[in-house]
Amino acid sequence: MTDNAWDNLQRGDSEAIWHPYAPAVGGPDVFPVVSASGVRLELADGRQLIDGMASWWCAIHGYNHPVLNRAVESQLHAVSHVMFGGLTHPPAVKLAQMLVKLTPPGLDRVFFSDSGSVAVEVAMKMAIQYWHGLNRPEKHKLLALRNGYHGDTIGAMSLCDPVTGMHYLFGDTLPKQLFAPAPQCSFDGPCTDAEMAEITTLLSDHSHEIAAVVLEPIVQGAGGMRFYSPEYLVKVRALCDHYDVLLIFDEIATGFGRTGKLFALEHAGVVPDILCLGKALTGGYMTLAATLCNERICSGISNSEAGAFMHGPTFMANPLACATAIASIQLLLSQPWQRTVQRLQTELAAGLAPARKLESVAEVRTLGAIGVIELKEPVDMRVVQPLFVERGVWVRPFGKLVYAMPPYVMGSADVATLTAAMVDVVAQL
Numbered sequence: 001m002t003d004n005a006w007d008n009l010q011r012g013d014s015e016a017i018w019h020p021y022a023p024a025v026g027g028p029d030v031f032p033v034v035s036a037s038g039v040r041l042e043l044a045d046g047r048q049l050i051d052g053m054a055s056w057w058c059a060i061h062g063y064n065h066p067v068l069n070r071a072v073e074s075q076l077h078a079v080s081h082v083m084f085g086g087l088t089h090p091p092a093v094k095l096a097q098m099l100v101k102l103t104p105p106g107l108d109r110v111f112f113s114d115s116g117s118v119a120v121e122v123a124m125k126m127a128i129q130y131w132h133g134l135n136r137p138e139k140h141k142l143l144a145l146r147n148g149y150h151g152d153t154i155g156a157m158s159l160c161d162p163v164t165g166m167h168y169l170f171g172d173t174l175p176k177q178l179f180a181p182a183p184q185c186s187f188d189g190p191c192t193d194a195e196m197a198e199i200t201t202l203l204s205d206h207s208h209e210i211a212a213v214v215l216e217p218i219v220q221g222a223g224g225m226r227f228y229s230p231e232y233l234v235k236v237r238a239l240c241d242h243y244d245v246l247l248i249f250d251e252i253a254t255g256f257g258r259t260g261k262l263f264a265l266e267h268a269g270v271v272p273d274i275l276c277l278g279k280a281l282t283g284g285y286m287t288l289a290a291t292l293c294n295e296r297i298c299s300g301i302s303n304s305e306a307g308a309f310m311h312g313p314t315f316m317a318n319p320l321a322c323a324t325a326i327a328s329i330q331l332l333l334s335q336p337w338q339r340t341v342q343r344l345q346t347e348l349a350a351g352l353a354p355a356r357k358l359e360s361v362a363e364v365r366t367l368g369a370i371g372v373i374e375l376k377e378p379v380d381m382r383v384v385q386p387l388f389v390e391r392g393v394w395v396r397p398f399g400k401l402v403y404a405m406p407p408y409v410m411g412s413a414d415v416a417t418l419t420a421a422m423v424d425v426v427a428q429l
């Protein structure tokens with residue numbers, strides 16, 4: 001494409017489009033992508049960028065993958081969409097069976113929705129309707145963790161970190177939830193009883209009004225890219241059982257291998273009552289999410305006044321998305337993905353290690369296919385974003401965090417280029 005095409009795209013975009021977390025007018029420049037293949041994004045001027053973000057952690061197999069392309073194409077000729085009220089279809093049935101089989105025993109029922117935030121809303125509604133069914137409607141609050149992130153819709157937002165989640169902007173519209181401190185224990189370390197003191201007090205004081213504890217297991221993602229001890233999850237499960245509160249795990253970011261286990265909950269061997277999946281579910285091809293729950297939830301909701309679970313998105317269980325998810329999961333499981341994620345962890349750790357010596361860096365950490373440089377000060381995106389593009393990589397920092405969550409198909413040389421660019425750019429700040 002010509003310079004003109006680039007300019008036209010940028011101008012057209014700035015005139016008509018709103019970008020995430022950006023002002024309508026006067027936001028930073030956006031970069032036009034015209035195609036993508038493997039781990040490379042091609043810009044409108046022909047430049048290629050190594051994608052360190054996997055499109056917000058979704059595109060685990062990279063772009064334009066022949067297996068996923070074929071899945072979309074063949075489903076397209078069967079049925080691209082059909083309503084899910086009163087009807088079902090083969091991709092939904094097969095995908096639900098796969099998810100039930102891959103997740104821990106007990107999580108046996110699947111509710112499909114169209115995005116991660118909605119999967120979280122569904123989980124919240126399941127928990128609230130469950131307690132209605134048990135004639136305890138006063139148990140309708142959620143207990144979430146500081147530094148958490150669960151999505152951008154009103155309900156999901158009410159669970160996000162109350163400070164960085166910008167709760168003050170939405171006033172009384174947001175439901176008021178309870179918040180426990182973010183886990184401080186490291187991934188490799190123990191989780192002491194002292195660490196559990198505050199969440200224990202919250203549960204013992206408020207369990208009469210709490211429907212569920214909701215958290216991101218092992219990795220708190222968009223709320224800070226923080227990793228914590230599996231022991232914390234074991235202790236939270238015990239507290240939930242003791243205080244008769246449900247447990248919801250949001251594995252929208254961690255599911256499908258990102259932390260080195262298929263699901264992060266496997267690090268702890270802990271099973272929640274409700275599990276949210278999204279992001280990498282379709283390998284980044286289409287928007288699809290799922291909320292799984294156990295028999296206890298199903299029967300509780302069946303006993304509720306409504307007798308049914310009261311939710312039903314228009315695009316629920318979209319056949320194209322379900323067919324792609326089946327292909328993506330089969331593709332993942334057909335290869336030695338644990339070894340791949342382990343290799344990425346080793347290479348990310350080695351590549352980012354030099355950043356430890358930099359004055360501006362607070363911490364460097366890696367877990368699975370996640371590599372994080374935490375700075376002492378927030379980055380200026382207007383300055384940083386073009387620096388990455390000039391180096392031929394796509395990295396999108398937020399706040400103090402410069403991180404990579406690459407597609408699993410990224411080769412060693414590209415990881416080296418990606419991490420060197422991250423260290424370089426951070427060194428320049």
Ligand SMILES: *Cc1c(COP(=O)(O)O)cnc(C)c1O
Nearest residue numbers: 115116117149150151221252253
């Ligand atoms: C991204 C994310 C969500 C929200 O998913 P969307 O598809 O963006 O609505 C929820 N929870 C976690 C942990 C996430 O990482």
